[in-house]
Amino acid sequence: MLAEKLEEPWTEFLGHIEKQISAAEYQNWFAPITVVSCSQHELVLEVPNIFVREYILDNYKRELALFVPIDESGAPAIDFKVGEKRASQQKLDLPMEIHEEPVSDFTNHSLQLSRFYTFENFIEGASNQFVKSAALGVAARPGKSYNPLFIHGGVGLGKTHLLHGIAHHVLATNRKVRIQCITTESFINDLVDNLRKKSIDKMKRFYRSLDILLVDDIQFLQSRLNFEEEFCNMFEALINQNKQVVITSDKPPSQLKLSERLIARMEWGLVANIGVPDLETRVAILQHKAELKGIRIPQNIAFFIAEHVFNNVRQLEGAINRLNAYCTMMGLDITEDVVEKILSEMFQYVPKRKITVESIMRSVSSMFNVRVSDLRGSSRTKEIAFPRQVAMYLAKELINESLIKLASSFGGKTHSTLLHSWNKIKNQIEKDETLRRQIHMTKQNLEN
Numbered sequence: 001m002l003a004e005k006l007e008e009p010w011t012e013f014l015g016h017i018e019k020q021i022s023a024a025e026y027q028n029w030f031a032p033i034t035v036v037s038c039s040q041h042e043l044v045l046e047v048p049n050i051f052v053r054e055y056i057l058d059n060y061k062r063e064l065a066l067f068v069p070i071d072e073s074g075a076p077a078i079d080f081k082v083g084e085k086r087a088s089q090q091k092l093d094l095p096m097e098i099h100e101e102p103v104s105d106f107t108n109h110s111l112q113l114s115r116f117y118t119f120e121n122f123i124e125g126a127s128n129q130f131v132k133s134a135a136l137g138v139a140a141r142p143g144k145s146y147n148p149l150f151i152h153g154g155v156g157l158g159k160t161h162l163l164h165g166i167a168h169h170v171l172a173t174n175r176k177v178r179i180q181c182i183t184t185e186s187f188i189n190d191l192v193d194n195l196r197k198k199s200i201d202k203m204k205r206f207y208r209s210l211d212i213l214l215v216d217d218i219q220f221l222q223s224r225l226n227f228e229e230e231f232c233n234m235f236e237a238l239i240n241q242n243k244q245v246v247i248t249s250d251k252p253p254s255q256l257k258l259s260e261r262l263i264a265r266m267e268w269g270l271v272a273n274i275g276v277p278d279l280e281t282r283v284a285i286l287q288h289k290a291e292l293k294g295i296r297i298p299q300n301i302a303f304f305i306a307e308h309v310f311n312n313v314r315q316l317e318g319a320i321n322r323l324n325a326y327c328t329m330m331g332l333d334i335t336e337d338v339v340e341k342i343l344s345e346m347f348q349y350v351p352k353r354k355i356t357v358e359s360i361m362r363s364v365s366s367m368f369n370v371r372v373s374d375l376r377g378s379s380r381t382k383e384i385a386f387p388r389q390v391a392m393y394l395a396k397e398l399i400n401e402s403l404i405k406l407a408s409s410f411g412g413k414t415h416s417t418l419l420h421s422w423n424k425i426k427n428q429i430e431k432d433e434t435l436r437r438q439i440h441m442t443k444q445n446l447e448n
Contacts, residue, residue: 008038009043009067009069010033010038010043010045010067010068012067013063013064013066013067013068014030016063016067017030017060020115021115029056029171029175030056032048033045033047033048033056036081038069039069041077042069042077042078043068043069043076043077043079044078044079044080044081045078045079045080045081046080046081046082047080047081047082048082053082056080057076058111058112059112061075061076064076064078111179111180111181112181113164113167113168113181114164115168116292117161117163117164117165117168118168118169119132119136119139119169121288121292122158122162123277123281123284123285123288124281125277125280125284126278126281127157127277127402128157128158128277130272131162131272131274132162134146134151134270134272135149135151135162135165135166138166138244138246139165139166139169139170140169142170142177142211142212142243143242143244146269146270147242147244147245147268147269148235148239148244148246148247148265148266148268148269148270149246149247149269149270150246150252150266150267150270150271150272151163151246151247151248151249151272151273152249152250152252152253152271152272153250153275154250155250156312157276157312158274159216159248159249160216162274163246163248164181166214166246167179167212167214170212177212178209178210178211178212179212179213179214180210180212180213180214181216183216183217183220184216184217184218184219184220184221185217185220187227187231188227190203191203191227191230204234207237207238208234208237208238208241210238210243211244212243212245212246213243213244213245213246214246215245215246215248216248217248217249217250218247218248218249218256218258219249219250221258228258228262231262232261232262235262235265236265239268247266252271252419253266253267255423273403275400275402276312276400277313278400279303279307282306282309282316283302283303283306285316286302286305286316286319286320287302289316289317290302290320290324293321293324295320295324295334296334297320297334300336301335301336301339304336305319305339305343308343308347322342322343323338323342323343326338326342355398355399355446356399357395357399357410358409359446360394360399360442360446361375361376361391363442363445363446364387364391364394364442365387367387367438367445368386368387368438370383370387374387374388375387375388375391375410376410377411388410388421389421389424390425390435390438390442391410392406392407392410392413392417392418392421392422393421393422393425394442394443394446395409395418396418397422398443398446402415403415403419406418425439
C-alpha cells in the first residue's frame with residue numbers, strides 16, 4: 001500500500017500522458033522508468049539512461065508540474081537516477097573519443113521536439129506528397145536513402161514539422177540513436193558560446209558523434225563565412241561517415257548566398273520542394289487543427305476560410321485560434337458572417353476569374369506582341385524567349401500547381417527551366433521599371 005501511495009503522482013501523470021502520445025513513444029520513453037521514492041517535496045525516478053532524463057524534461061516539464069511535487073520556481077522537483085547497471089552499459093556504448101566529456105554535458109543541445117509534429121499529424125496533399133515520402137524514407141533508413149535530404153519551401157508550409165517527424169519516428173524505433181534537431185541560429189549561438197569558453201573541440205566532438213543531424217533554416221547561415229566554414233566541415237565529416245543529414249531552407253541550394261563548396265554538398269543527395277497546399281488539403285488541415293483544439297467547424301465554413309487564407313499553414317492555424325477565441329468569449333456559433341467579420345483582415349485577394357496558364361499566355365502574347373504558339377515553342381530568339389520567361393514567372397506566381405505541371409504547359413519544358421525563368425524575371429523586376437509596369441498591366445488584365 002505504501003509503495004502504491006508513493007507512486008501515485010507518477011501513475012497519474014502516466015495515465016494522462018499515455019492518452020497524448022503514441023504507444024511506441026510511451027514504451028520507448030516512459031515504460032522503463034521506475035519510482036525510487038516520493039515525498040511532498042521531491043520525486044525520485046530511476047531512468048535507463050541520461051537521454052531519457054533529458055527527453056522527459058525537455059518535452060514534458062509543463063505536464064509534470066501538474067502532477068508531481070514542484071520546487072520554489074514552479075518546476076518539477078524530480079531527481080533522476082541512472083540505474084547502475086544501465087549506466088555502466090551506457091558508458092560502454094559511448095564512442096571512445098567522448099568518454100571524458102559525456103553528451104549530457106551539452107545542456108544547450110537538448111533535443112526539443114514538438115509532440116504535435118509527427119508524421120501522423122502531417123496532412124498530405126499534392127504539394128507535399130513527394131517530400132513527405134522522402135522524409136519517411138530517411139526516417140526508416142537513416143544514412144541509406146537520401147543523404148543529405150534538402151527540403152525547401154516558403155514560410156509555414158511544414159518544413160519544421162517534417163524535421164521533427166523524422167526525429168520522432170527514429171526515436172520511436174531506436175532509442176539509442178544519437179540525434180540532434182536544431183535551428184541554424186542555435187548552431188551559430190552554440191558556436192559563439194563554445195568559442196568564448198574555449199571549448200570548441202568539445203562541441204566538435206559532440207556533433208561528429210551524432211548519427212542524425214537535422215538543421216532548420218539554413219538560409220540564416222548566409223553572409224557568415226566563419227560559421228559557414230565550421231558547419232561545412234561538420235557536414236562533410238558526418239556525410240563521410242554515412243551519418244544522416246537533413247536540412248531545410250526557404251530557398252533551394254542554388255539560390256542561397258553560400259559558398260559553392262557548401263551548395264555542392266547540399267545538392268549531393270535529394271533536393272525536395274514543399275509547395276503551397278491546394279484547396280482540399282487546406283480544408284483537411286483546417287479540420288485537423290480544429291479537431292485538435294476541440295472545435296467543430298462545418299464543412300462549408302472550412303471551405304470558405306480555405307478559399308481566402310491560402311499562403312501557408314500557420315495562417316490557417318492562426319485563423320482557427322482567432323475564430324475560436326472570439327466565438328468562445330462572445331458565445332457565438334461559427335457562421336460565414338462571423339468568419340468574414342473576424343478574419344477579413346487575414347483574407348488574401350482572390351482574382352474574379354480563375355487564372356490558367358492559357359490565360360497567362362494570351363495576356364503575355366498581347367503585351368509583347370507574340371503568338372501563343374511561340375510561347376509554347378522552342379525558339380530561343382530574344383523576342384520570343386523573354387516573353388516566355390515572363391509567362392513562366394507569372395505562372396509560378398499566380399497558379400498553385402507543381403512546377404513540373406506548370407512547365408509542361410510550355411511545350412514540355414522542364415521544371416528547372418521554369419524555375420530559372422522565374423528567378424531571372426524576379427531579379428530583373430527589381431531594377432527594370434519598364435518590365436515592372438508591363439507585368440503589373442498583364443496582371444491587371446488577368447484579374448479583371
